[in-house]
């Protein structure tokens with residue numbers, strides 16, 4: 001008589017374990033720095049434009065006035081606020097908060113000043129790719145960088161996708177295999193998947209908590225297509 005309830009519990013725990021592992025598997029596949037591949041669940045989903053074009057920026061710690069590998073890098077979603085604010089996206093780790101995470105209201109980096117790349121004495125930075133297969137086109141296996149001083153990969157650049165065992169969100173170091181390799185302009189623009197579906201009075205999607213930033217690289221635009229890049233968790 002007691003076996004039945006026990007096995008029910010065991011069965012439900014097994015089911016829960018299986019569900020949890022399939023969910024975490026899906027999340028691993030879809031994490032920051034991954035590219036959209038055939039049959040991914042987000043493929044074909046709608047993407048929405050940002051109200052103003054987000055900008056890449058850094059919190060100038062470490063050596064002041066110089067972009068250095070200690071400076072956390074962000075997508076500043078509202079480029080006019082010049083500070084780390086809620087729902088900005090980290091491109092590098094900050095403390096124990098991972099690369100690709102959205103900034104939450106109570107996080108310790110909220111309110112820190114952001115310096116745009118390409119202003120004053122700071123170098124320009126743009127998303128670029130390394131053409132590993134040499135076909136002069138942006139391909140599925142070509143890794144992406146936030147390339148500071150665009151043209152070739154430099155020490156301090158941020159890997160947006162993983163490459164040769166270097167994870168997405170890591171910095172290029174002097175001795176790394178990819179340091180010094182040439183980069184090419186990555187076509188496309190930042191947009192987002194409106195996970196919670198909220199819209200404003202004008203009918204436009206609102207970017208907020210849980211929405212996912214993409215680099216929209218391929219025609220048709222405003223749709224998740226193969227080779228697009230997930231820029232947040």
Ligand SMILES: [Ca+2]
Nearest residue numbers: 061063066068
């Ligand atoms: Ca600095």
Ligand SMILES: [Ca+2]
Nearest residue numbers: 081083084085
């Ligand atoms: Ca901000």
Ligand SMILES: [Ca+2]
Nearest residue numbers: 131135137139
């Ligand atoms: Ca290529």
Ligand SMILES: [Ca+2]
Nearest residue numbers: 198206207208
């Ligand atoms: Ca939203």
